Amino acid sequence: MRFEETFQLPLQHRVVFSSALLDPANGALRDVIAGSGSRRAIAFIDEGVERTNPQGARALAAWFDAQSRAGHALPDLCSVDVVPGGEAAKNDSVIVDQVIAATERHAIDRRSFVIAIGGGAMLDAVGLGAALAHRGVRLVRIPTTTLAMDDAAMGVKNGINRFGKKNFVGAFAVPWAVLCDDTYLTTLDSRHFRAGFSEAVKIACLRDAALLGQMERDASRIAARDIRASMPTIIRCAQLHLEHITRGGDPFEVREARPLDFGHWSAHKLESMSDFTVPHGEAVSIGIALDCAYARHVGLLSAPDAARITDCLRALHLPTWHPLLEDIDAMTHGLEEFREHLGGVLTITQLTAIGASIDVHEMDADAIRAAVRSLAP
Ligand SMILES: NC(=O)c1ccc[n+]([C@@H]2O[C@H](COP(=O)([O-])OP(=O)(O)OC[C@H]3O[C@@H](n4cnc5c(N)ncnc54)[C@H](O)[C@@H]3O)[C@@H](O)[C@H]2O)c1
Ligand SMILES: [Zn+2]
Incomplete structure (x- = not known):
């Protein structure tokens, strides 16, 4: 039966x-x-x-x-x-x-x-x-x-x-x-105030090119903690997250693809490697910069688009580099941990343009190394 x-x-x-x-x-x-x-x-x-x-x-x-x-x-x-x-x-x-x-x-x-x-x-x-x-x-x-x-x-x-x-x-x-x-x-202290905008850059890159434009325009006021200038971005970002959960068809993350975790495979690893001294929002900023550099390196994303995103993060006074990135072996182990967390086949979201992305199922360690080198100060 x-x-x-x-x-x-x-x-x-x-x-x-x-x-x-x-x-x-x-x-x-x-x-x-x-x-x-x-x-x-x-x-x-x-x-x-x-x-x-x-x-x-x-x-x-x-x-x-x-x-x-x-x-x-x-x-x-x-x-x-x-x-x-x-x-x-x-x-x-x-x-x-x-x-x-x-x-x-x-x-x-x-x-x-x-x-x-x-x-x-x-x-x-x-x-x-x-x-x-x-x-x-x-x-x-x-x-x-x-x-x-x-x-x-x-x-x-x-x-x-x-x-x-x-x-x-x-x-x-x-x-x-x-x-x-x-x-x-x-x-809220300035560091954590700014850190929250990495998630807004993330979702703008995935879903809303106009939001990225808005943040580029308002970046200096947001970085200066101007709440009136910051709230429209926060509200739009909240709305996009909400839409993904309620209309994206996978609120409890049954599928392997986790688009809103763009930039997060390395962010989570960086947080734990730093004994959680790097705040989540800053780790996400670094993770986005790394994935943009990677996507540019492997030919998925154009150099001007990658530069625009990284420049926007920097204009928001967000970091795009951490010395721990240089431990490539440990970082790439983060990919396996991410896969284990999601279950099934490794699925990483990479940008192909601002507002467009694809899922990839492997990442090349040499290209990650080159991406890390390109971000180093
Ligand atoms: N559940 C989810 O879907 C989800 C999504 C994204 C992030 N997260 C998690 O959120 C965490 C990061 O959260 P966060 O960035 O809000 O930082 P946080 O919760 O770590 O807080 C940062 C610091 O600010 C202080 N603080 C908080 N509000 C304050 C205020 N109004 N005034 C003064 N101090 C204040 C806190 O005491 C803390 O010291 C991470 O653990 C991350 O994994 C969860
Ligand atoms: Zn996050």
Whole structure:
């Protein structure tokens, strides 16, 4: 006897861009958690945000109080825990365990909420805890970095690093809602502010040549952290990521091709080789530059297109080189790790023009070496 059924799920992905989310007059958070049959919420906030940003734990608690005084029936906010931010947050399972323990302690059920406020790393770790507790508690992500707003928080992935490998342990789960607030960006340091734009260059190269033009035009203002100049790029990049997930036909990455991981095979390797001292966004910038140099070297991409992309990264004050690239053997081992992570045949996205790409199934070590040499300062 054999049964085989194909089925589809009606999934929803809610993303809101707003400003001053925790102002009592702002109803964006209320709109997504009110009336959903939930009684409780717990929150986790990135230590980097808590230390610097006025919209921290106290502001969240005050916002819930104000809503309740105004007569809105919202879930009770049972706790707000400050957790470490940055890649260290993903290098062990402490946050994951903390989320699971808080879920049990506060009787959080599957209709309750876990609210996570922070950068992509802590969102990944808190999200994994929320995905595991009760096999999935509703997760509201409030991303506080450029990279988390334009990419990480839009994803349906959660994860932590193990064995020195990026995202080795993780789970797919669609967040209940993603609420982005540009006022968080005022306290983000310049390095991380700029790092998030590598993902925008990535998706522009793959999908939207006009977005690359926009970034070329606005690069100096973005690099100077001009939030008004930066938000249109962040929002467009978020929208393109969202479209890929909801309309690309492979939200849970069953296929071998992972187009949005353009530039990432070497980026992930560089992050782990540097003991995660190179932030993800910077590693992606270097990874994009390397793949553009490679594609130019093997004749896939024209020299002017490759130069345009690398120049745009540099205009955004993003790096296009790291001395660890010179360890070609270790870098090319990253290709095998990438293949292992995806499963099946090695599939790497390479550009053929700005806005056009193909999948390749092997990369030539000599051409990688030549590409590395061409980027060296
Ligand atoms: N799940 C996904 O689909 C996905 C996609 C892309 C990237 N990622 C992951 O995201 C991570 C990178 O995230 P990131 O670039 O947001 O950096 P991050 O989370 O590492 O945060 C960088 C630093 O900024 C601090 N910080 C965060 N927000 C702040 C604010 N508003 N004010 C002051 N300080 C603040 C943090 O405490 C941390 O020290 C990587 O681990 C990457 O793998 C996940
Ligand atoms: Zn990335």
